[in-house]
Amino acid sequence: MxxxxxxxxxxxxxxxxxxxxxxxxxxxxxxxxxxxxxxxxxxxxxxxxxxxxxxxxxxxxxxxxxxxxxxxxxxxxxxxLRTEAHQHVRCRRCGRVEDLPEWPGAAWVHTVLPAGWSAEGWQVMVEGLCDTCRSVAS
Ligand SMILES: [Zn+2]
Ligand SMILES: [Zn+2]
Missing domain, CATH: 1.10.10.10 (Winged helix-like DNA-binding domain superfamily/Winged helix DNA-binding domain)
Structure with a gap:
């Protein structure tokens, strides 16, 4: 910037x-x-x-x-700085966070809600190991 x-x-x-x-x-x-x-x-x-x-x-x-x-x-x-809806993945070892390139659309959220609720937004944080940490992990 x-x-x-x-x-x-x-x-x-x-x-x-x-x-x-x-x-x-x-x-x-x-x-x-x-x-x-x-x-x-x-x-x-x-x-x-x-x-x-x-x-x-x-x-x-x-x-x-x-x-x-x-x-x-x-x-x-x-x-x-990216403010439109998107989801993330986080490395549990080094803490690095990146955008998920793709995420299934909104339809799935409505299938997992308690009865009577509606969803207006959500954030997903997938946890795992990044490429760097995976290559040093044994
Ligand atoms: Zn990592
Ligand atoms: Zn992001």
């Missing part, structure tokens, strides 16, 4: 543009589904005074405005 793109995204979300917020977005774009701590670690060399609260607040504000997707994981919330 370029600086211009980050600035545009912040403006579209109605957020004040600051160098730290631009750095948060660029760090988010540079990694697959990072945590707030991961983003902070990436921007600290350039912005040593940045606190975790700044990162959290920026991500929360973008998530509220539908510009960033927040995903629950055992490491805490992970963030995603």
């Amino acid at each position: 370029s600086t211009d793109e980050a600035v545009a995204l912040l403006r579209e979300a109605g957020l004040r543009v600051t160098p730290q917020r631009v750095a948060v977005l660029k760090a988010l774009a540079a990694e697959s589904h990072p945590t707030a701590e991961g983003i902070l670690a990436r921007i600290l060399p350039e912005y040593p005074g940045t606190g975790l609260a700044t990162v959290y607040n920026t991500l929360a504000a973008l998530a509220r405005r539908g510009r960033v997707l927040a995903i629950a994981s055992p490491e805490g919330r992970r963030y995603d």
Whole structure:
């Protein structure tokens, strides 16, 4: 993500543009589904005074405005610039999270609900071992 793109995204979300917020977005774009701590670690060399609260607040504000997707994981919330519905796979050894290239459509969800419920959205996190960890696992 370029600086211009980050600035545009912040403006579209109605957020004040600051160098730290631009750095948060660029760090988010540079990694697959990072945590707030991961983003902070990436921007600290350039912005040593940045606190975790700044990162959290920026991500929360973008998530509220539908510009960033927040995903629950055992490491805490992970963030995603891809906001349309999609599902994830997580490596139980290294914690890496990636998008599932394909997922069956919405129909299956309605077959697993308790009687009387309706579904409006869901998140699936498939657990397993990534290609790297599988190759070192014995
Ligand atoms: Zn792994
Ligand atoms: Zn994703």
